[in-house]
Amino acid sequence: MRPWSLLLVALVALPLIVGVAGLPRHDAPDAPIHTHVGTRYLERGVAETGFKNMVTAVLLNYRGFDTFVEVVVIFTALAAVLALPRGETADPDHAPGQRAPADDATGAPEPGDDAVATAAVPATSGPRDGSDAGRAHEVVPVSPVVLFVVRILAPFLSMFALAMLFRGHITPGGGFQAAAVFGAVFIALGLVFGLGRVARLMPTGLQPWLQAAGPLAFVFVAWFGWRLTGFFLGFPIDDHTTQEGMGFVLEVAIGVGGGVILARLFLSMEA
């Protein structure tokens, strides 16, 4: 136990506990949470949005802009991981443990400066378009029990993900949950069968478009809603069919886009 760390944690805990001590009890029906904005959603949600799942109604309709920024966040994670060097940091004349001089970019080469190595290596050990198929990947040996179970479960899990995706507006579920399960299936298969085989599941030409599906679908639906209702991301209140359609497009885009992003994140995690 490190004393200074404990002290810091105690110093942080105190104001936080004080901060929640005075909050209204969470169970009480007259707490502000249950009497203000939330009640309108619960009372008029089905009529105004056409969704039965109020969480989906909040996510896609009432607070759709938040969800838009959320898909942008997960895309940012992918862009971040793709922008970092992968496989290039293996500098031949620079052993791990030696620190290179702090330098960002040089035009003039200097001995021991591993900016030369990065600049001189124009491509990673993979294909030029930055996709992950065809890279040399290690395969970790796995027990046959695990292999069997993953193989059997994978199709059922995928079906479950699809079910959550398509029924997200009337049952618990939705785009993100589906994306998480898709991603999990991909990761499980990748761990068990090796990244090389599983990377081929990703269509390399379509990849850049699929991973952008979330933000792009939101902008499209936002524009569509703007033409229809005059408001950015506006859903037409009385037209439940259009509302369901717009919601469906968004859910599919979130599910597919999120799943592709999670898969690519997993594939990029190799040094």
Place this chain on the structure above:
Amino acid sequence: MLLFGLDLDYVAAIVLFCVGLYMLVAKSNLLKKLLGLNVMETAVFAFIVTAGMIEGGDPPIMVQGTSAPFASPIPHAMVLTGIVVAVSVTAVALALIVQIHAHYGTIEVDELKELP
């Protein structure tokens, strides 16, 4: 649950937050620090979701089996977004840790500090 006037569910979330903070600050392995961060994030989500619960409530889905009172849907939406954000942060942190490991061969802060 109330104990000495303190809402225990909220306090539990704060305690979890502090456990995570301790992990983040005191552990010297970068992966463990990252796990501490994840625990902190989970604690905040637990706080948010607990806040939306209501006595005898049903999930906020308007189908045949459910009836008023309903739990508030807003905290659920907040936490869903929050989880995605947490995943994104974890992904970027992992990629950075991989890069550090590839470059230095270690992910222990004590060893990283020794390097010139």
Place this chain on the structure above:
Amino acid sequence: MTGPWVEALPWVVALPLAGAALTPAVAARRPRLAGVWAWGVLLLATGLAAGLVYELAVRGPFAYDLGGWARPYGIELQFDHFSAWVLPLLALFVVIVPFSWRYLEHAMPRQRWPAFYALLLLNAGGMVGFCVTGDLFNLFVFTEVVSLSSYALVAVSGRGLAAYAALKYLFIGAVSSLLMLFATAQLFVLTGSLNMADVSVRLGELGPGLPVMVAFAALAVSFMVKSALFPVHVWLPDAHAIAPSPVSAVLSGMVVKVGIIGMLRVYQIYYGAGTLDLGPFNQVLVWLGAISIVMGAFFAIFQDDIKLMLAYSTISNIGYIVLGLGLASPYAVIGASVHVFNHALIKATLFLAAGAIIHQTGFRTMTDLRGVARRMPHTAAAMAVGAVSIVGLPPTAGFVCKWFIALGAFEAGQAPFGFALVFGALFIFVYYIRMVNAFYFQQPVHAAVAEAREVPWSMRAPIVLLATLCLLMGILGGIPLSFVEPAVLELLPAWGP
């Protein structure tokens, strides 16, 4: 009645974000296209921002209900005088991106350019969203967009040290974001709403209380970490120094200001509610700001690496801004708000010029770069202009704001802090004189410096343009000051209408 430009408000946010999502797809086969695409998207967004500022100037602040849901049942976007910062912010990006075109050729392999430009666009879009949103949770999510892209942009140059600096930045930043989320949740539990204006009203009805104070403290700490105020500034020097120079310009100039804008929003909520006496807190800010000024300048003097020196200078200047906010008098807050912009301009000039010099010579320290002004006259001149501006000599951009903050100190009855400001300026003067002396009046020691050539025009033009603007803003300095005045007067309780 509102004009047609109000409709542009959600699009000015959506455009850079969608552009970022498209960048890898657009540039899949031709990575060079990524840079031009990013520039085009940013130009368009700047145009929209100009329209928004025009609407603001003609008809005053306005709001936009997303999805048609009235406040507080949906997410509301707002455009007030503090939001007008998005125009110079986007314009600075438009100037910085062309610099990156050439710079990137030696900084990273072509394959990673689309992801890099996507990150820049996300950073820009995230900051724009941050400045125009009227919803607390929305604010949190935009903060994450900005933060995540910043962490990655720091580490992009590929060295292990960069990754470590980025990771430290990430850990501290993530904790501060969690504090913001926690405070948002607290305010939601207290008021049942996430809309800033609505929360402000309901807090007023609730009255004072410990949870309200703790929420304010959590938000304040979170934003102070983001703006690298003493004592939570430790993440900044390594991160800003090790990032590629265009990224350093963006981080020091703009990203670090996110904390300031956030603090202004928090002030709007709490001053509006009127239930909390913010005096003691403001006094703490004044002290921390003053310490930051002196400490940042002090450490800067001892740096040989020019980028580390500039990074510590950023800490010092954030100290000025926070000092202004804490003094809470009109002159001080106006000066602080406009310094957000002026410092961004000056820091961008300095970092781009430094980046150009490093790019051409391969050296980063003042001892190595002696005499560089002979061979790179334009770049060195821009650096000198930036130096004069940041010291705050008239007639440059830095002068007016610091003068206003000093006046604000006297106006608020806290004269000693006005002197701290002058003191800090003297320190800054010392280290920039060192730099100018080294570049101009000493003999080169390295062949690379003695034979260096000026940077190509795609890199030189942004530097020269920014340096010219530094001088121009000194002469035209009154304009942004009077522009921000109405928002500041409305904000401050004691002096307001």
